[in-house]
Amino acid sequence: MWRIYGFILNEMYPLVYSLHLHLEDQYLVAFHAHDDLNNVLRSDFTAKSMLTEFFLTNQAKENARRLLYKEFPEAFVWNQQHKIWTPIKKKTVIGSIVTASPFEGERYYLRILLNHIKGPLSFDHIKTVGNVTAPTFREAATLHGLLQRDTSLQDCMQEASLYQIPHSLRRLFATILVYCNPTNPRELWEYFEQDMSSDFQTSVATSADIRTKFLRSISSTLESMGKDINMFHLIDHDVSFDQNETESSEINDEFAVLIPEEDLMASMSFNPEQQHAYESILQKVLLNESAAFFIDGPGGTGKIFLYKALLATV
């Protein structure tokens, strides 16, 4: 009906602009299979991105320099065909620089600078504070005083908490602890404890249980990064987790999952395609060999039915 009457099927307001973020000469390149790669790489057009052209527009237009990169789409529109920013009347749009994790190093610090410095003219210019051009974006961010407190790290966690699941948030938090030297890890943890441990919250879990599970999870992530949780003084006393205890709690959690009878019986009513996929996947599992499978098919043809049966069997 909506199509017949030509109604708008989807609409997003205000428009959200996703802004390119890359280090110098590390832009994404799209090309056709038949293109000559030497020509692609030599082309000046290929080297243009929203970010390089943001710098260029700032060099050319003084009035552009009063804007942050994320504010740019309010006054300029990106022309993808010609790869230029064209001035427009003030528009209600939201500019958002694509995310970068602290784990990525320089790209993450470039993003912090772009979020705070108006009108940069080039990659080098954004690294320049007074007369000093810092060798790295991280040092430039430090010279600008953007890393003195944990505000940028809080912003990073805050933004991630809007869309990341608790498990990913905990990984991000561990990454921040290891790579970003927060001045006050405990404060950062306390601020985001709720978001980071919401998957441990059940009607029967006490706050002590939740905290223990959280600490155990962070501890094992930190361990995989070669660090000990006690280095960061998240709580008043040192914590230690027995490896066997950690493993057995994961196994217990798995055993606690209730498998519906219908999932156990599902494999009895498979169609030939489901049967084929089921046997191929199970064969790898039973031989303990690694493999990757891709299951595709139109909606309603039984993909989830197959997954449930596999999970029940495994």
Ligand SMILES: Nc1ncnc2c1ncn2[C@@H]1O[C@H](COP(=O)(O)OP(=O)(O)OP(=O)(O)O)[C@@H](O)[C@H]1O
């Ligand atoms: N072999 C089967 N025997 C009996 N019922 C089945 C079988 N395969 C699928 N079904 C049923 O068909 C319906 C659709 O299946 P399912 O939800 O698994 O499809 P899907 O491919 O995952 O769909 P979508 O892509 O829309 O998520 C479900 O009710 C499921 O129980």
